[in-house]
Amino acid sequence: MKAATFFDGTAWREGVVELADGRVRLRDERPTPDLPRIRGAITGGFTDHHVHLQLVEHGLLAGSRLGRVIDLGGNPQVLSRLAVQAVAIDYAGAFLTAPGGYPSDRDWAPEGSVREITDADSAAAAVAVMAAAGATRLKVTSNSAAGPVLSDDLFRAIVRAADEHGLAVVAHAEGAGEAQRVVRLGASHLAHAPFTERLDDAEIVRQAASASWISTLAIHEDPERAIAIDNVRRFHAAGGTVLYGTDLGNGPMPVDLNPREIAALREAGLDDTALLRALAPGDPFDPTSVLLLSGGTASTADPLDARPLTPADLKV
Incomplete structure (x- = not known):
C-alpha cells in the first residue's frame, strides 16, 4: 500500500493505492503521514474527442494510454459492433451534410458514413436513425470550402431533432464565417478549433x-496551424472549454496520445491542470485503465510520460 496523488478529472487529490485481486486499485481516502508514497501521480485513461476508427487499426487502442475515444464520422452499424478491451467508444454515426456536401465526394469516407439532408423531414429521420444506432452525439458538416452547406433552417432542424433525442451537435466548420454561423445556429461543439480565419x-x-x-491543431500546416493556435489561446484565456482531439485517421499518426497535438496545446497556453482537463481522463478508480504519470509530481506531470500502473509500482 502506498500514498498517491491523483487527478479526479478536475483537480488533484490525495488517495491510497493497494493491490487487490491481483490488480492495483486506488482508494479515495487520505493517506496517513507514515505511508510510503508512490513516485509520480495517477490518472484515468485519456480521451481523444475526435477519431475515425474505420480509418485506423483500432485494435491498437488496447495498448494505448487512451481510455475513451469519440468517433466523429463513420458507418453507425459498423461502429456499434466495435469493441476494444479497456477502451470506451462513443460515436456520432454518419456525417450529416448537404446534398453533395463534404465529405460525400471523398474516397476515404466509408460506405454508409454520409447521410445527405434535403429537408426537415430527412433531418428528423437521420437523427432518429443515429440515435437508434446508439449515437451519443451528432456530427454535422459545414464546409463551404469544399462544396454546398446546409441552410440555416436545415441546420436548425437538425439541432431541434438532436435536442429531442438528447444529443449534442458537433460541427465541422470550414470556410469563411462557418465557425461563427454553426455556433450561432446551435452547435455545442466544434470538431476542429477554427482554422480558416x-x-x-x-x-x-x-x-x-x-x-x-476540439483541438485537432496538429493536422494543420501554417498558416492554418498558426490561426488555430491563436484562436485557441484566446478562447482558453476567455474561459472556453478546449478538448483534446486529433482527428485520428486523418493521415499518419499514433493510435495513442499524439505528441504533436500535446505540443500544440502547450503552445496555445494549456499546461499542467488545463492540459489534463482537455485530455478528460476517465475514472482513476477503474483498475482497467489507471495510469501512472511517472515523471515528477502533480505540478510537473507530463501526459506523455503516462504508462499503466502495475503491481511493481507498489514495491517498497
Missing part, C-alpha cells in the same frame, strides 16, 4: 460561453 475577440468571448472546441 482569426475570430475577433468578441466572437471568441461569445463562443467561450456557448461552445466547446
